Amino acid sequence: MKPYNKRNVPLAKMLRKNMTPWGRKLWYEFLRGYSIRFQRQKPIGNYIADFYCARAGLIIELDGGGHYDAEQAERDRARANALEAMRLKVLRVCNIDIGCNFYGVCESIDLAVKESLPQAALRPAKPEP
Numbered sequence: 001m002k003p004y005n006k007r008n009v010p011l012a013k014m015l016r017k018n019m020t021p022w023g024r025k026l027w028y029e030f031l032r033g034y035s036i037r038f039q040r041q042k043p044i045g046n047y048i049a050d051f052y053c054a055r056a057g058l059i060i061e062l063d064g065g066g067h068y069d070a071e072q073a074e075r076d077r078a079r080a081n082a083l084e085a086m087r088l089k090v091l092r093v094c095n096i097d098i099g100c101n102f103y104g105v106c107e108s109i110d111l112a113v114k115e116s117l118p119q120a121a122l123r124p125a126k127p128e129p
Contacts, residue, residue, distance in 0.1 A: 002054075002086060004043035012048045015041040022095040023050060023062055030106045031060075036113055045086060047079055056116035059083055059090045060109060062098070089116065 019027065023040070031038040031051055042052035044059070051060040061076075080090040091112050097105050 002044045002088075005046045006043075008043040008046070008048050012041040012043050015048060020062065020064065020095070022064075022098040025102070026051070026060075026062070026093075026098055026105070029102070030109070034109075034113075036117065044088070045082060047083065049083070053113060056113045057088050058109075058112055058116060059088050061090060061092050062095055063092055064095045 019040070027040055031040070036053055036055050038051050038053045038060075040051055042049045044052065049059040050062050052058070053060075061080075063076075076092070080092075083090050089112065091109065093105055093108075
């Protein structure tokens with residue numbers, strides 16, 4: 001288990017209850033039923049990862065419009081560096097891609113998991129209709 005800041009637990013619980021439409025879509029239509037367990041809004045270190053797969057050492061971060069200004073982009077880089085220092089891979093996904101290219105997003109997540117677990121027998125990436 002990765003270390004985490006216990007003060008982030010109440011916020012993580014609140015974020016689970018109030019997921020964005022894109023996070024909800026990714027969770028309920030793909031990650032919740034994925035063959036390798038993912039967790040949503042998982043405290044890790046001083047951060048809360050949108051989605052986390054411990055077996056694959058993979059974090060999926062969803063980026064809305066606020067992530068594209070220079071200040072937020074720098075915070076995102078610092079966050080990714082801190083998480084990667086914990087030997088985790090961070091996969092950033094744009095909310096627009098979830099809306100416009102959902103199947104492609106699911107395929108790239110499946111590929112990232114398979115790269116981390118090449119021996120795992122995983123079912124093909126296929127979002128629910």
